[in-house]
Amino acid sequence: MSSLALKSQDGRKLSPSAVKLRLLKRLRCTLRYEKKAWAAGAVHVAGVDEVGRGSLFGPVVAAAVILDPAYRVRGLRDSKLLWPERREVLAERIRTHALAWAVAAVDAARIDQINIYQASRQAMREAVLLLAQPPDHLLVDAVKLDCELPQNAIIHGDALSASIAAASILAKVERDRMMCAWDAVFPAYGLASHKGYSTPQHLAALREHGPSPLHRQSFAPVWQNPVPQEAFAFMSEEEAGELSVEDLAG
Numbered sequence: 001m002s003s004l005a006l007k008s009q010d011g012r013k014l015s016p017s018a019v020k021l022r023l024l025k026r027l028r029c030t031l032r033y034e035k036k037a038w039a040a041g042a043v044h045v046a047g048v049d050e051v052g053r054g055s056l057f058g059p060v061v062a063a064a065v066i067l068d069p070a071y072r073v074r075g076l077r078d079s080k081l082l083w084p085e086r087r088e089v090l091a092e093r094i095r096t097h098a099l100a101w102a103v104a105a106v107d108a109a110r111i112d113q114i115n116i117y118q119a120s121r122q123a124m125r126e127a128v129l130l131l132a133q134p135p136d137h138l139l140v141d142a143v144k145l146d147c148e149l150p151q152n153a154i155i156h157g158d159a160l161s162a163s164i165a166a167a168s169i170l171a172k173v174e175r176d177r178m179m180c181a182w183d184a185v186f187p188a189y190g191l192a193s194h195k196g197y198s199t200p201q202h203l204a205a206l207r208e209h210g211p212s213p214l215h216r217q218s219f220a221p222v223w224q225n226p227v228p229q230e231a232f233a234f235m236s237e238e239e240a241g242e243l244s245v246e247d248l249a250g
Contacts, residue, residue, distance in 0.1 A: 021080070027159040028075045034150060036164055038069065044099065046135035047163025048128060048145070051079065052122045053173040056206075056222055057189065057196030057215050059105040060116065062123035063170035064131050064138075066099040066164050074095060074209040078159040079172035091173040101166075102130035103174045112218040122144055126168075139163050142248045186212045186249060 001154055014022070021078035037045045050062040067073065073093050082090070095101060105128035107121040112124070125145045128138065138186070139161050143152060153162055158168040183192035187206045189212065196202070198221055206215075206225045215222045 023157045024078055024081060024156065027078075027156060028163050029159055029160050029162055033139050033154060033157075033161045034067070034069075037139070037150075037152075040137075042137035042150070044133055044135045045137045045139060045163060046100075046128060046131060047139045047157075047161055047165070047167045048124045049158050049164050049171055050124055050239040051168065051175050052196070053116050053120055054198070055196035055216070056198055056202065056219050057108070057191060057212070058179060059107045059175070060120050060123050061103060061113060061171045061175040061178070062120070062127040063101065063103045063167040063174070064124070064127040064135070065094060065101045065163055065166040066101050066131065066133055066135055067094075067166060068097055071097045073162070073166065075156075075168070076162045078156075078165060079168040080123060081159070082169070084176070087169050087173050089165075089168050094170055098166065100126045100131045100133035102132070103170060103171060104130055105175075105178075108214050108216045110215050115218070116216075117143075118129040134179045141168070182214065182237040186214070 012127065034045050034047075039151070041153040044066050046064045046066045048062065048064045050060055051060065052060040073090065075089050075090055079087055104123050106123040106126075110122075111119040121143055124140065124143070125147060128145065128147065128149075135149060138145065138149050139157060140151055140153050141157035141164050141203065142153055142155055144153050154164065157164040159165070180192045181191070188209045189196075190201050193199075193215060203221060208219065211222045217223055
């Protein structure tokens with residue numbers, strides 16, 4: 001990447017996230033990885049991706065999608081590059097026309113137990129296992145999964161592979177829906193706006209209120225917070241323990 005690409009038009013240095021976004025926008029999302037797998041004899045090629053690795057709150061969510069080779073879902077690309085309204089439209093098309101799709105989540109408590117990398121891999125593997133149509137080849141965004149299926153780990157896969165992009169979109173739409181549901185339970189944090197990520201608004205709320213029971217206690221911005229975790233007035237300890245992501249997602 002040239003040095004010019006690291007600066008904005010007015011000469012200001014871009015942040016690493018802005019540089020990455022520019023890179024992703026240049027990549028073309030196609031079926032070339034799927035076509036290679038099909039040519040090698042695979043029939044049901046599943047794209048797999050996750051969202052929420054960097055969030056401070058709630059689950060990491062993964063999806064697996066087997067696209068229909070006979071139906072092209074136009075406009076597929078990395079979910080980060082799409083407006084929310086466009087993601088919703090594409091998610092509906094994916095769910096309608098894919099040969100199979102599935103979504104799985106690993107909650108904050110499990111993330112704290114096994115770390116976010118392993119939790120992400122677990123969520124992706126669970127999504128694959130939930131597919132109604134068993135896949136015979138996997139295209140995975142950046143990592144290898146613990147399964148015996150042939151698989152390709154593709155760096156920036158959600159910006160390069162149509163199947164992985166489709167999985168990215170389904171996972172993002174589902175996780176955003178969960179965050180909006182949790183926003184009604186924990187309104188002090190503004191989850192509906194930032195989806196649990198480390199924004200100034202979220203960090204300010206953590207400093208003021210301390211973490212909720214569903215914040216990732218192993219993440220530094222949470223455990224370094226000076227305010228201790230407190231039970232919410234409207235929830236007893238038993239109720240807090242019984243309330244799960246599945247309850248809100250249902």
